[in-house]
Amino acid sequence: MSFFARPLFAFLLAAAGGSAAFAQGSAAPLPADLIVTNGYVVTMNDRREILEKGAVIIKDARILAVGPAAIAALYTAPKTIDARGALVMPGMINTHTHAAMTVFRGLGDDVPDRLRKLIFPLEKALVTRDLVYWGSLHGMIEMIEGGVTTFVDMYYFEDEVARGAKQLGLRGVLGETVVNFPAPDAPEAYGGIAYAKKFAATYHGDALITSALAPHAPYSLDADHLQQIARESEALNLPVLIHLAEMTDEVATLRKERNQTPVEYLDALGLLNRRLIAAHCIFVTDADLALLKARDVGIAHNMVANIKSAKGVAPALKMFNDGLRVGLGTDGPMSGNTLDIIGQLGYVAKVHKLDRKDRNVMPALNVVDMATRGGARALHREADLGSLEPGKLADVILLNREATHLIPFYDAYSTLVYAAGPNDVRTSIIHGRVVMEDRKILTFDVAEVRRQIRRLAEQINARVAQGLH
Amino acid sequence: MSFFARPLFAFLLAAAGGSAAFAQGSAAPLPADLIVTNGYVVTMNDRREILEKGAVIIKDARILAVGPAAIAALYTAPKTIDARGALVMPGMINTHTHAAMTVFRGLGDDVPDRLRKLIFPLEKALVTRDLVYWGSLHGMIEMIEGGVTTFVDMYYFEDEVARGAKQLGLRGVLGETVVNFPAPDAPEAYGGIAYAKKFAATYHGDALITSALAPHAPYSLDADHLQQIARESEALNLPVLIHLAEMTDEVATLRKERNQTPVEYLDALGLLNRRLIAAHCIFVTDADLALLKARDVGIAHNMVANIKSAKGVAPALKMFNDGLRVGLGTDGPMSGNTLDIIGQLGYVAKVHKLDRKDRNVMPALNVVDMATRGGARALHREADLGSLEPGKLADVILLNREATHLIPFYDAYSTLVYAAGPNDVRTSIIHGRVVMEDRKILTFDVAEVRRQIRRLAEQINARVAQGLH
Secondary structure (H helix, E strand, C coil): CCCCCHHHHHHHHHHCCCHHHHHHCCCCCEECCEEEEEEEEECCCCCCCEEEEEEEEEECCEEEEEEEHHHHHHEECCEEEECCCCEEEECEEEEEECHHHHHHCCCCCCCCCHHHHHHHHHHHHHCCHHHHHHHHHHHHHHHHHCCEEEEEEEECCHHHHHHHHHHHCCEEEEEEEECCCCECCECCCCCHHHHHHHHHHHHCCCCCEEEEEEECCCCCCCHHHHHHHHHHHHHHCCCEEEEECCCHHHHHHHHHHHCCCHHHHHHHCCCCCCCEEEEECCCCCHHHHHHHHHCCCEEEECHHHHHHCCCCCCCHHHHHHCCCEEEECCCCCCCCCCCCCHHHHHHHHHHHHHHHCCCCCCCHHHHHHHHHHHHHHHCCCCCCCCCCCCCCECCEEEECCCCHHHCCCCCHHHHHHHCCCHHHEEEEEECCEEEEECCEECCCCHHHHHHHHHHHHHHHHHHHHHCCC | CCCCCHHHHHHHHHHCCCHHHHHHCCCCCEECCEEEEEEEEECCCCCCCEEEEEEEEEECCEEEEEEEHHHHHHEECCEEEECCCCEEEECEEEEEECHHHHHHCCCCCCCCCHHHHHHHHHHHHHCCHHHHHHHHHHHHHHHHHCCEEEEEEEECCHHHHHHHHHHHCCEEEEEEEECCCCECCECCCCHHHHHHHHHHHHHCCCCCEEEEEEECCCCCCCHHHHHHHHHHHHHHCCCEEEEECCCHHHHHHHHHHHCCCHHHHHHHCCCCCCCEEEEECCCCCHHHHHHHHHCCCEEEECHHHHHHCCCCCCCHHHHHHCCCEEEECCCCCCCCCCCCCHHHHHHHHHHHHHHHCCCCCCCHHHHHHHHHHHHHHHCCCCCCCCCCCCCCECCEEEECCCCHHHCCCCCHHHHHHHCCCHHHEEEEEECCEEEEECCEECCCCHHHHHHHHHHHHHHHHHHHHHCCC
16 A cells, blocks of 8 residues: 655656755755645556655646655745645546536436437527536536546537636537537538537637537438548547447447448448547447457546436446546536536446446456546547646646545545545646635636526526427 | 425424414414424425425424424524525435444455455454444444434444444444354354343433344354344344345355245244344345235345445335335445445436336436435334424434535436435434534534544554454
């Protein structure tokens, strides 16, 4: 359990340019922007090292050094956070959501055929630029409060999601939805493609926002437009987000009409490549998994949403064990209701054990791995995200270890997966900026967001009372 | 969604003796001990009525009246709690746990054959009167913080659990464990029977504590002693707590040796009656379920623990639909890690949907039902517990509705099951006493308990490092 790796220490100090200073003990402190010290640092680095009393030094939005708390003295910074024993770890990555749908959360749970009978009509009637801005802000605040530092989103008016994310300081891969029917932000079918291109041009090169194309699903676009999206993605180097192999009728229709699996179908259309992030992948064959691996596709595993809708258990255990790029996602708040990743961890560990009838599979470490490093790999961002290591972007969260349910603390991964909750996150640093400190969001007026959500919820309630047709 | 049932209002006022006072508007206020007002009151009464702005009046440890907030003015009490819109509901009932095991929480998760290789040796080496007192206090604090107002416990030195429960003010059905080997509190096999009888005599007639006999399982006691326990239970009118139909080898051995299911075996021994509360019941046949119903047995459904150990999904959906007395339990903190019931709700709803491949089964209302009324029925205490109704014992909790993840609030049951967490509980009233207010435990020094848990955890760590044999 204990730890202190001398080679790591030496390496870290070297990386920080502090080796000499430490050896001499007299050189001037090195400049930094932010020091987090006295933390129980779970690095999630290649060796999964833990520093029981450690520090993380941040400069220019990146991690400059990670080491024992003593290294804090080698640096000077305008702000120091004394973690006072809190668990310090890389921020979690939510690889699939629809944040703006928080305004609909809790409407029509436990009813059949919700997508076509409830969700699409609700969206047609009610989704506006205003709703997307405030709804996604509310969802993003929930994510930050729950330890998410990067999220992957698919919705309409995705530029409004980007605007809110920039204001809040949350990192996002944001996909403008493309569907084969008129959408709230595009009066013509497939209007999302033009919308996405304009959005992408606006945010090109942004430090926090990566814009993306989001074809809704194989069953809600035709093959020509899926191919067009593949071409646009290549030309503009844009990620593509899609729901894949999520529905039994999606699988059945493609089998009947083309004798292909959904994965094979996307491959034939040129979409199966390293720019794709595919959500769900529940109904996939072993051959599909091999193809997803060969094509270097990112996968979002949404356990809570998948079982709430009784769809089934995606083979994420095999994906993880076979080295696929699989991260965790919440899906939207009408599907999984909450947007934090900590709430997914226990489900991922336990439902895979149940599914395989083996309590030893999917141990806690692997689940935390998927929530951090796995998410980074699904986004092909592992050089920048997913662990606390010098040179990576400074996305760091602090979790309380003082709550009753977290005491005693024998094992960090077990505590995170089987006992912690989103409320245990205290502080969040994204891109080197403190966006939440001791559970107070510093970058936006949360009370104003709640007022707006209540206003929107009243409109929604009134509209639902009238009937949706 | 909205509500106001005039017949209920009239009934409540009548029950409170306040009808005349209200009509005249001039009579002197009636005496009460505690008033909770301005709450969103989820009564869980027979008609599942909700008062959007309601009050609960408490006197002599019981609920005197439930009605719209206006009724608060009819009463006078030394203390009034303004719920300020918080959700007010009956406290949750944890029908199966081993609270003292909090000291071992997080040790050896994800490893095989834990019961015999880890848990029994740990208990043999380390369980003392001191450990049980502090460990169970810690677990009980967690339960109160998470909205539990009644718990069913099985462990050693159960009189220490009772002592702590009385000090904290938590209601408990507390079973002294009986096993076929020397136990930490009984040097001879089956010494727990004598221990339990002495414990029961001490707490006979106690308002908060119901003492019980707790034969560990069909496989860890012999038939003669199980029969003896059945006789003692009848003679002393003591509940019996047992792990039942939890293990595949339990089922296989009884099939081979006696050609019986575990349920049939207990019936043959005279244990299957209204005094029995059986935990798990995973491996039960339809005939077993019919027998459990006919014998009026209480059942504790422990979803999180059962799937974490990959044992399977107990047929709690059928139990509930067939009207069996089934409540929810956490199992001990080495099995399910947390002791609050709110954390179980989402698992119960979603894993049953997955298990039945039907998103419509186990809707949120039914899950909240099991957590409250179901628990009361499992204990044969439905006359006193499980809903907010005049005449019942005053076990009432208040939950925050202001947290980001709980906004908007369209449906109370959906919010509780799919979005709420144990941290959302703000205030807890048990037997008319405010034991926690705005998350501060009022009845015990929590910091002292944590100091003791850390002391014990250090001893445990040292012992585990030495090896357990």
